[in-house]
Amino acid sequence: MEISGFTRMAAVVARPINHSLSPFIHNLAFEMTGLDGVYLAWDISSEDLEDILTNVKKLNMFGLNISMPYKQKAMLAMDELTESAQIIGAINTVALMNGKLIGHNTDGIGFFNSLEKIPYHVCGQEITILGGGGAAMAIIVQAVLNGAKKVNVFARRSNSYEPLKKKLNELSVLTNSKINLFELAKTDANQKDYNFHVLQEKITQSSLLVNATSIGMDGESMPLPSLICLSKGIVVVDVIYKILKTPFLEWSENQGALSQNGIGMLVYQAAESFKIWTGKEMPVDEIQAALVEKLKLNENIRK
Numbered sequence: 001m002e003i004s005g006f007t008r009m010a011a012v013v014a015r016p017i018n019h020s021l022s023p024f025i026h027n028l029a030f031e032m033t034g035l036d037g038v039y040l041a042w043d044i045s046s047e048d049l050e051d052i053l054t055n056v057k058k059l060n061m062f063g064l065n066i067s068m069p070y071k072q073k074a075m076l077a078m079d080e081l082t083e084s085a086q087i088i089g090a091i092n093t094v095a096l097m098n099g100k101l102i103g104h105n106t107d108g109i110g111f112f113n114s115l116e117k118i119p120y121h122v123c124g125q126e127i128t129i130l131g132g133g134g135a136a137m138a139i140i141v142q143a144v145l146n147g148a149k150k151v152n153v154f155a156r157r158s159n160s161y162e163p164l165k166k167k168l169n170e171l172s173v174l175t176n177s178k179i180n181l182f183e184l185a186k187t188d189a190n191q192k193d194y195n196f197h198v199l200q201e202k203i204t205q206s207s208l209l210v211n212a213t214s215i216g217m218d219g220e221s222m223p224l225p226s227l228i229c230l231s232k233g234i235v236v237v238d239v240i241y242k243i244l245k246t247p248f249l250e251w252s253e254n255q256g257a258l259s260q261n262g263i264g265m266l267v268y269q270a271a272e273s274f275k276i277w278t279g280k281e282m283p284v285d286e287i288q289a290a291l292v293e294k295l296k297l298n299e300n301i302r303k
Contacts, residue, residue: 209234211248
């Protein structure tokens with residue numbers, strides 16, 4: 001890839017950002033589509049965020065990806081927000097359109113786009129999601145916008161539990177959808193807890209089960225009791241991608257479930273950002289395959 005006087009920039013901003021896979025994904029996309037663009041990773045302080053966002057206009061950039069901890073703060077500098085970004089209360093993509101900064105959230109869109117090849121479509125379906133953080137909220141919001149019949153959310157009891165309950169109640173009213181929050185009790189993964197039967201009932205009724213927590217990043221932990229039984233035909237997704245097969249995915253595959261890790265969501269949310277910026281389709285199959293090979297290599301190095 002040759003940098004020229006016509007090369008336009010895009011970047012991801014966060015703190016920390018050193019291990020981001022976004023530069024790998026987007027620079028490969030620029031190369032494969034023949035677009036004259038380059039994608040960088042910027043580790044910036046909170047105090048510098050406003051200046052960085054202003055520079056998107058000054059430098060005529062394609063735009064930015066926003067990662068933690070700036071997904072909420074960056075919203076304040078936007079000229080406009082998409083419907084899903086407003087409802088989620090966070091953005092992960094900034095696009096420069098007709099001189100305006102438009103804030104998007106492509107996480108939920110990317111998640112459900114990644115399931116289309118299964119094929120799985122959430123419209124009219126009941127689903128269960130473990131977790132109530134940023135990734136979970138993006139998936140929940142997109143699920144109801146896409147017409148999900150019912151969303152069951154299980155989250156740990158913490159200081160964020162009541163605010164999450166309030167937000168989900170507001171979302172339910174706003175979208176006229178059925179969203180229920182239940183406590184996901186802390187327990188040994190192999191044991192039943194007091195909420196076990198509720199969890200089992202909701203998973204049995206669901207066509208999709210999602211782990212949207214970080215539990216499993218250590219390669220050992222499970223986000224739910226392994227005594228839970230999965231119904232035939234259920235799709236199981238773990239949003240974790242830096243470990244290709246978490247204990248959660250191994251558990252679901254052992255029960256015969258169709259399972260998918262978080263690489264699909266990662267690539268497809270990037271593809272949505274890329275399309276917003278450039279109007280071009282990202283070659284997701286080729287990039288996803290290249291990313292899997294890169295992560296396999298990283299896993300071997302860690303071993």
